[in-house]
Amino acid sequence: MTNNSISSVISLLLYLFYLGLALYFIYDLIFKKHNPSKSLAWIVVMLLLPYVGLIIYIYVGRDFRKNKMYSRKGLHDERLKRELSALQVEQLNQAQENLPADIASHKKLVFLALNNSRSILTVHNSTRLYYTGKEALEAMYESAGKARHHIHLQSFIIENDSVGTRWKNLLCRKAMEGVDVCVIYDDFGSWYLPKSFIKEIRTAGVHIEPFGKVGFPGLRAMINYRNHRKLLIVDGEEGYLGGVNIADRYYDGGSSLEWRDTQIRIRGEAVKQLESSFLMDWYFITHKNLRRRRYYSYQLPYLEEDTVPETCYMQIVSSGPDSDWADIMQLYLTTITEARKCISITTPYFIPNESILNALRTAALGGVEVRIMLPQESDARFVHYASLSYVTELLDAGVKVYMYTKGFIHSKTISIDGTCCVIGSANLDNRSLEHHFEVGAIIYNPAVSIEVEDQFDRYLNDSRLIIRKAWDKRPFRHKVFEQLTRLLSPLL
Numbered sequence: 001m002t003n004n005s006i007s008s009v010i011s012l013l014l015y016l017f018y019l020g021l022a023l024y025f026i027y028d029l030i031f032k033k034h035n036p037s038k039s040l041a042w043i044v045v046m047l048l049l050p051y052v053g054l055i056i057y058i059y060v061g062r063d064f065r066k067n068k069m070y071s072r073k074g075l076h077d078e079r080l081k082r083e084l085s086a087l088q089v090e091q092l093n094q095a096q097e098n099l100p101a102d103i104a105s106h107k108k109l110v111f112l113a114l115n116n117s118r119s120i121l122t123v124h125n126s127t128r129l130y131y132t133g134k135e136a137l138e139a140m141y142e143s144a145g146k147a148r149h150h151i152h153l154q155s156f157i158i159e160n161d162s163v164g165t166r167w168k169n170l171l172c173r174k175a176m177e178g179v180d181v182c183v184i185y186d187d188f189g190s191w192y193l194p195k196s197f198i199k200e201i202r203t204a205g206v207h208i209e210p211f212g213k214v215g216f217p218g219l220r221a222m223i224n225y226r227n228h229r230k231l232l233i234v235d236g237e238e239g240y241l242g243g244v245n246i247a248d249r250y251y252d253g254g255s256s257l258e259w260r261d262t263q264i265r266i267r268g269e270a271v272k273q274l275e276s277s278f279l280m281d282w283y284f285i286t287h288k289n290l291r292r293r294r295y296y297s298y299q300l301p302y303l304e305e306d307t308v309p310e311t312c313y314m315q316i317v318s319s320g321p322d323s324d325w326a327d328i329m330q331l332y333l334t335t336i337t338e339a340r341k342c343i344s345i346t347t348p349y350f351i352p353n354e355s356i357l358n359a360l361r362t363a364a365l366g367g368v369e370v371r372i373m374l375p376q377e378s379d380a381r382f383v384h385y386a387s388l389s390y391v392t393e394l395l396d397a398g399v400k401v402y403m404y405t406k407g408f409i410h411s412k413t414i415s416i417d418g419t420c421c422v423i424g425s426a427n428l429d430n431r432s433l434e435h436h437f438e439v440g441a442i443i444y445n446p447a448v449s450i451e452v453e454d455q456f457d458r459y460l461n462d463s464r465l466i467i468r469k470a471w472d473k474r475p476f477r478h479k480v481f482e483q484l485t486r487l488l489s490p491l492l
Helices: 003-031 036-048 052-061 076-094 107-116 133-145 162-176 195-203 248-252 270-286 327-338 354-365 381-388 391-396 430-435 446-462 468-472 476-487
Strands: 125-132 150-155 180-186 207-211 231-234 238-242 259-268 313-319 342-346 369-375 400-404 413-416 420-424 438-444 463-465
Touching (some): 076 107, 076 270, 107 313, 125 133, 133 231, 133 238, 133 248, 162 180, 162 248, 180 270, 207 270, 238 420, 248 259, 327 430, 354 369, 381 476, 391 400, 400 446, 446 463
Parallel strands (some): 369 400
Antiparallel strands (some): 125 259, 150 231, 231 238
């Protein structure tokens, strides 16, 4: 057999192997109840990009939620949350006619969070909101500096820059003082974090671990499921969550004129739920249960003595491939459908699924004032154009779309009717709603909700309202690029 014949046979075998794999994955997409639009997008990618499209799908396209890649079953916190949520559902059902005013109009949302993510409704909490990364990072730094016995820090991004170095030095110092310091960073989000940074922090006694290491052989399973949560818990008494990562650009804006974000500080019962979220992530990574340490021996809130006199009803919702449902997506959808007067949304990336998009349009057509604020400039150009592809149909339904012009707005907030708001780490895009590990706080408190809406109003001073006639006159190349990116939006 000649060399040419051998090459032809090998080529044929490789092609048949590729064809078999492609047909298998296409069958999987068609017959296993995947999202139809996403399935169609992936099939187009595999057909138009032979070999390359298949490789991309294998590594980032498969749905591991259905395969139970992560599981919370058997964990102490999960068992306790199930017991407490079931008890609370029963008690709330018995008190249907006598519910406190702050939650009476949001029963559907309260029950949803209890049933899908076992999010205990806490009562005694106090809050403070920060609207710039600089303010939030300074407050977090001050709180961590006062830690007496433990610091739990979780960040999607930690960078080896001025802010990252400052935090490294603080965490090392606290560890050497005897404070128990545990840090989780996402291995993909912190891709450029050098090994020397991690070695130095570990040498000082800090327990630091990456979430979802990106590398063979686990690349296929992990690359599409990132831990996007940003949490800080100090002594189990004070907690922070929101959109702020540990990097210079969150502090000084980087290349942007300024960096707008929203971070919330919580004191009270809900902090224990943040702690619980962190501890379960730590268990996923290390298979070690920190509950065995004396400072983490407490139970979840609702069974504990009140430590904060203020009343602020709150639920902490965590979502990810470890849950049976896309909890954050369901939370956003229900929040939107509960609105009767107004909805105010800030998000840096807007790639909604069909359910969220229809809910927004339906609300606006039904007379609800729907306001959405997006950044005029973005740190992800492809995603930005995909976001803009939804503007026309929003405008047609009467949704008011604003572009923030004074830098980059990274806030992830929803407020409805001046009575309820959601603040967290999740963007209104497919990746946050379906794949990423996210966390958010549902706050049933008019004062907090109105504060979020007032901040939205202040953003209007540095924003422009998109007018349909002017929008239609944007360059044709922009329209083409928007639609091309829209075709791939189910994959983003």
